Amino acid sequence: MNFFPFFIHRREKLRKSITADNLFKLFTGGIALLGVIGLAVLILKELILGSMLSIEAFGLGFLYQSVWDPVFNDFGALPFIYGTLISSLLAIVIGVPLSLGIAVYLAEIASSKVRAIITPIIELLAAIPSIIIGLWGIFVFAPFMREHIAPPLQNYLGFLPFFKGPAFGLSFLTAGVVLAFMIIPIVSSVSREAILAVPNLQREAALALGATRWEAITIAVLPYARAAIFGAVILGLGRAIGETMAVTMVIGNTPQIVASLLAPGHTMAAVIANEFTEATGDLYLSALIEVGLILFAIAMLVNALARAIVWKFLRVKGGEA
């Protein structure tokens, strides 16, 4: 509102100030403010209002109780929080090294012909709807997991708590692998761009000092691009935390907290998608909305944390590069 008096009192400057540039600035600024911040605030407000009933009934206990009983109206979200974190973490652990390998190969090693063929294929992977990946997960990958991946894990690594118990094919690990596939396109594309943006001087300097290709990449290229690569990983993590359809189809939808990665679990996004439509009781609905609120908060927290880490990286080590 402040710009109106400004316009009226300075008619002289008026003509100059209503340039397309300024209008554009105002327009985009308004959209950024209203659109992004306004939307986030509105979502937060709705989530908080919607979950008041559940917050009043369970308080903080909602965060650490692990019973989810719609019949007797007793709700705790811990197994879902656990499932979301574990499956996303697995996705990162499996997906990021693969993505980095793809990115380094495409940016540093592949010939331009190979690059021209593989790059669009990988980017195309990002366009596959998650329900299709979920169907592939349940009909192809889950049986493969049960028959070919789980038995050797149980046989050779069964002494670890992570690979104990029976394997149904639907598990944290299956969800983690499926999620890893889903984040690979985005993480590898962004990382590849970051690596391509590293100045050639870096590589040449390393090679001139007698470094092998491997050394040049690990010493000169990757550290230079690390902030952007880290950003790519966070983008991937964001996708993994929020992913719903593909996960619910392969994770087994059993709210439990167990160390075994071969056991079925459940996630926050999945329980909302599963139970929202038939949630008839007020408290039940409110509890589901509170799960949404926690999901929102965790997504924000992860992003903020990532930002903080990136800043710290840049401040402490950025000077050296």
Added chain:
Amino acid sequence: MKNEIVLFAVAVMLVLAGCAGAPQKEQPAPTKATTAAAPVAAAEKITLNGAGASFPYPLISRWSFEYNKIKPSVQMNYQSIGSGGGIRQITEKTVIWAGSDAPLSDEQYSKLPGILHIPETIGAVVVAYNVPNVGKGLKLSGEVLADIFLGKITKWNDQKIAAFNPGVSLPDKDIIVAHRSDGSGTTFVFTDYLSAVSDEWRTKVGRGTSVNWPVGLGGKGNEGLAGLVKQIPYSIGYVELAYATETRIPYAFIKNREGNFVEPTLASTATAAAGAVPMLPKGYESWSKVSIVNAPGKDAYPIASFTYLLVYRDQADEVKGRALVEFLWWVIHDGQKYSADLLYVPLPSEVVKLNEETIKLINYQGKSFVG
């Protein structure tokens, strides 16, 4: 600079014109379709919005289609968003009819004064399993099922299962329990049945569209659960009758109240519904206690349930109210002939009579639409 401003202004106008233009484009479409009588017909066309349970959706959409052929001026629009969503929408009166697989609870019923229950069809839930070399027709009782889903019976060759099935070679394998992960009317019927036959189930788990399952894996939707059972050897789960018939998944014969093992079919489910009729309340009363699981009758299949249409007794709009009543009347009479095709159970005549009384109660300012 000036050029830029002009360009910007033109762009804005184009966008605005595009927005304003869109609805205008849609309007001429009906004229093409309905030719001569178009202007009048378009004005009188009535759309009745409904929403709710997905279980009866295939049947309801068939009804809407067939009814539209008889009465082109009425368009029945049903969104299958789930029973919970349907009940919320009719509470807020954004729809004038809703579908629900479970009857309203006492709490919900007290919040919706003047709501009527109209059972429109009957569904059966079958117990499907995947045991290599065992075909359909494994015999199970309610107590055994409850014990399996409670995690108390864990092996296929358990004495309690074997006792009903002499001659069937049951393997010494762990039973893998599968259930629906999404809230669903199918789960309501199944847990309603287990609650009726097992005290332990009723007090520990109870009945609902979602429950706190003691054991097992969750699959989303009938197709998800059927997929789990088909893929995982030695698993057991439950799906709608129509779904089991279509996918040819082996299913169990269930011991009913009279001690017979009954195959789930349209006929045996209809028998169950007919047997439960004397216990049914009036359409305007609370139906929260209604359940036709474990119904009496020699040939009655015990895992069955009504699914309901919910409408208000007092209609706020005379034209829409009349159209709704005519549709409902058609549904419980002529509409029933489409049920069997889609593997839903047609209503027994006793229930049709009960519904007639209920529909007669629907009125506009005290005036019934029927008779």
